[in-house]
Amino acid sequence: MEAPTLGGVRLPRGSGETVRLPRGASLTDFAEKIDASPADLVKVLIGLGEMVTATQSIDDDTLMLLGTELNFDVQVVSPEDEDRELLESFDLEFGEDEGEVGDLEARSPVVTVMGHVDHGKTKLLDAIRKTNVVSAEAGGITQHIGAYQAVAHTPDGDRTLTIIDTPGHEAFTAMRARGAEVTDIAILVVAADDGVKPQTIEALNHAQAAQVPIVVAVNKVDKEGADPTKVRSQLTEYGLVAEDFGGDTMFVDVSALQGMGMEPLLEAVLLTADAALELQANPHQNAQGVAIEAHLDRGRGPVATVLVQRGTLRQGDSIVTGDAFGRVRAMLDDAGNSVEEAGPSTPVQVLGLTSVPGAGDSFLVVEEDRTARHIAQTRQARERNAQLAKSRVKRSLEDFLESLEKGEVQELTLIIKGDVSGSVEALEDALMKIDVGEDVNLRVIHRGVGAITKNDVTLASASQAIILGFNVRPEGKVAEFASTEGVDVRYYSVIYQAIDEIEAALKGMLKPEFEEAQLGTAEVREVFKSSKFGTIAGCLVQSGEVKRNAKARLIRDGAVVADNLSIAGLRRFKDDVTEVREGFECGINLGSYQDVKVDDVIETFEMREKKRPA
Ligand code: GDP
Numbered sequence: 001m002e003a004p005t006l007g008g009v010r011l012p013r014g015s016g017e018t019v020r021l022p023r024g025a026s027l028t029d030f031a032e033k034i035d036a037s038p039a040d041l042v043k044v045l046i047g048l049g050e051m052v053t054a055t056q057s058i059d060d061d062t063l064m065l066l067g068t069e070l071n072f073d074v075q076v077v078s079p080e081d082e083d084r085e086l087l088e089s090f091d092l093e094f095g096e097d098e099g100e101v102g103d104l105e106a107r108s109p110v111v112t113v114m115g116h117v118d119h120g121k122t123k124l125l126d127a128i129r130k131t132n133v134v135s136a137e138a139g140g141i142t143q144h145i146g147a148y149q150a151v152a153h154t155p156d157g158d159r160t161l162t163i164i165d166t167p168g169h170e171a172f173t174a175m176r177a178r179g180a181e182v183t184d185i186a187i188l189v190v191a192a193d194d195g196v197k198p199q200t201i202e203a204l205n206h207a208q209a210a211q212v213p214i215v216v217a218v219n220k221v222d223k224e225g226a227d228p229t230k231v232r233s234q235l236t237e238y239g240l241v242a243e244d245f246g247g248d249t250m251f252v253d254v255s256a257l258q259g260m261g262m263e264p265l266l267e268a269v270l271l272t273a274d275a276a277l278e279l280q281a282n283p284h285q286n287a288q289g290v291a292i293e294a295h296l297d298r299g300r301g302p303v304a305t306v307l308v309q310r311g312t313l314r315q316g317d318s319i320v321t322g323d324a325f326g327r328v329r330a331m332l333d334d335a336g337n338s339v340e341e342a343g344p345s346t347p348v349q350v351l352g353l354t355s356v357p358g359a360g361d362s363f364l365v366v367e368e369d370r371t372a373r374h375i376a377q378t379r380q381a382r383e384r385n386a387q388l389a390k391s392r393v394k395r396s397l398e399d400f401l402e403s404l405e406k407g408e409v410q411e412l413t414l415i416i417k418g419d420v421s422g423s424v425e426a427l428e429d430a431l432m433k434i435d436v437g438e439d440v441n442l443r444v445i446h447r448g449v450g451a452i453t454k455n456d457v458t459l460a461s462a463s464q465a466i467i468l469g470f471n472v473r474p475e476g477k478v479a480e481f482a483s484t485e486g487v488d489v490r491y492y493s494v495i496y497q498a499i500d501e502i503e504a505a506l507k508g509m510l511k512p513e514f515e516e517a518q519l520g521t522a523e524v525r526e527v528f529k530s531s532k533f534g535t536i537a538g539c540l541v542q543s544g545e546v547k548r549n550a551k552a553r554l555i556r557d558g559a560v561v562a563d564n565l566s567i568a569g570l571r572r573f574k575d576d577v578t579e580v581r582e583g584f585e586c587g588i589n590l591g592s593y594q595d596v597k598v599d600d601v602i603e604t605f606e607m608r609e610k611k612r613p614a
Helices: 027-034 038-047 061-072 080-087 119-131 169-177 198-209 228-237 260-276 371-391 397-406 421-432 456-464 479-483 495-506
Strands: 018-022 073-077 111-114 146-152 159-165 185-191 214-221 251-253 288-297 301-310 316-319 325-331 347-353 363-367 413-418 442-447 465-470 489-492 512-530 533-548 551-556 561-565 567-573 579-582 585-589 601-609
Touching: 018 027, 027 038, 027 061, 061 073, 073 080, 080 371, 111 119, 111 198, 119 146, 119 185, 119 198, 119 214, 146 347, 159 260, 185 198, 185 260, 185 479, 185 585, 198 214, 214 228, 214 260, 214 421, 228 251, 228 495, 251 260, 288 421, 301 325, 316 347, 325 371, 363 371, 397 601, 413 421, 413 456, 413 495, 421 442, 421 465, 421 495, 456 479, 465 495, 479 585, 489 495, 489 601, 512 585, 533 567, 533 601, 567 579
Parallel strands: 018 073, 111 159, 111 185, 185 214, 214 251, 413 442, 413 465, 465 489
Antiparallel strands: 146 159, 288 301, 288 363, 301 347, 316 325, 316 363, 325 347, 512 533, 512 601, 533 579, 533 585, 551 561, 551 601, 567 585
C-alpha cells in the first residue's frame, strides 16, 4: 500500500506490528519505537483533529487512534505490567517466596479487626494490646505504628499474632484496591446489644471477597440486653454459621471494655488460621512486604510502618517502597524499641526513606542503593506521566462547543494532599462513594502526603483541578502561586466537612457565605517563656500583616498542628501594638496555646463574607 503523505512528508506506516507503549507515553516515545520523527506524528494527529506537542503525554485512546491510522497494533502497557518488567530488569520479583519448599517456615497470622461503627473495634484493639502485647515490658510506652504483635498462650506454647491496628474495613479495602493482600484473618466485631448492622455486612462482604477467613468477636456481652445468641443466628443468613449451630465459624463472646475473652479470641484466630491456611514464608531472603502506614515526621523525616511478608529486613538494607527509597537507618517496634531485624509477619517502623510512601505500597529490599533509586525514580516518572496523560483535557473545538451547549462539562477533578497516607486514602475512598447520579463525575488525579507544593498547583492548573488539603498547608509561597494560577485550594481538618462540601459542589448547591481571607504569615525565630504572658513567639512577619485578635493557626513542616487559635498578644519591643507588617519582627502570644517551636509558621486570617456572583 502507498505510504500516506501529509504536506509532502512521507509518513511511517506499519504492517500491523505490535508497538508497546507505557500509559502516558508521548509522541516522542512513540516515534522512537517506530523510527519516525516526532514532528511527523504531531502532524498526523493534527490531521486527526488533535492538537498535541511532541513531548506531551497522550491518553490511551489517542495512542490507539494514532496506531490505527499508521497501521501499528498499539498496546498500552498497564502500570502493573510495566512495574513487573521494571523489577524483572533487575532480576527481581515481588510476591513470591524464593527457594524451595524446604526453605519455608511457619509465620504468624496477620489479623484485621472490622465491624460496625461503635461496636468496639478500637476498644478491642486496645484490650488485646493491653493483655497480650509482646514487645512492651511492663510500663513500656506503646505507640500506634499501624500494627502490633500480640501473644496467645496456647496449650502448645506461646504463639504470636500480628494485629493491624487501624480498625475498619476502609483501610482494608484501600489496601486491597492497591493490590496489597495483607490480611490473613479478619476479626468481625459485633456488639451483642446491637446485633448485625449495615457495616457488619459490608465488612463481612469485603472479607469474603478477599477470601479471608472470619472469626466473630461477639462484643459487649457485659451489657444489659446483650444477646449473643441472636448475633449467631443473624449471621447464619450471611453464611457465617457458628460451631454450636453446626457450622465451622468460630464465635467468641468478649467484653473489650473489661478485657474479657481476649485469650479465647486469639486462640480462635490461631485455630482458624491453622485449619484454613498454611501460613509460611521464607525468612532467608531479602525482605519484601507492604507499607501499611507512613507520615512525615519533623525530626526523623519520612517514617513508614512496613509489614514484612517474606524474608528478613535488617538495618542498613537498601529498600524501595512505591516511589520512595532509602537505606534502613533504624527500625522500631510498636513499643519504640530499636530492633536490628524483622522477619515474616513482623511490623516495624522504618526510618531512612527519602520520601513518604503510600499505604499499601509494596516494599522490597535490593542489593544496591542505586537499584532502589532507579526503581523509585522510574516509578515517579511513570506516575507523573500517567497524571499528565489523565490531566490533558482532550477536547477539540467541536467537542468543546458541543459539551458547552449540552452543559456537559460535568467533571470535578481533585488533588488530595494530607498529613498521613491513611487519611488521604480514607478521604479519597469516602469521596468516591458520594453518589450524585450519572451525569456528574468525580476524579482524583493526584494524591500525596505532605505540604501542598508548587507541582501540585501546576498540575491543578493544567487539569482544572481543585486541591483539597487535609491538615496540610501550602509550602513557602505556594499559596500566592495558587491564587495567581487561579487554583482553588480548600483546607479541611475533618473528613466529613470535606465530603459535605464536595457533595454540595457536585450537586451544584455550594453556597459558602464566608470565606477565609489570609492576612499574613510570620515565622517563629525564637521562643520565650514569660511568667506574665506565658509563651511568646519571637517572629518575623513574612507576608502581609499580623493583626491583634485575628484568627490564627500554627503550621509545622507544612502541616497544621493547631487550629482555632487567635493572636492574643502582639508586641514590638516593649510596646503592645495592633498590627505588624511584612519584614518586621514582633512578639506573638497565642493565648493559652503554648506548644510553639522555632521554625513554626503562624498563619493569620479573618473570615469575610464571600461575594456571590450576581
Ligand atoms: P469502634 O467505633 O468500633 O472503634 O468502637 P469503640 O471501640 O470506639 O467503642 C464504642 C463504644 O462502645 C465506646 O464507648 C466503648 O467504650 C464501648 N464499648 C466497647 N466495647 C465494649 C464492651 O465490651 N462493653 C461495653 N459495655 N462497652 C463497650
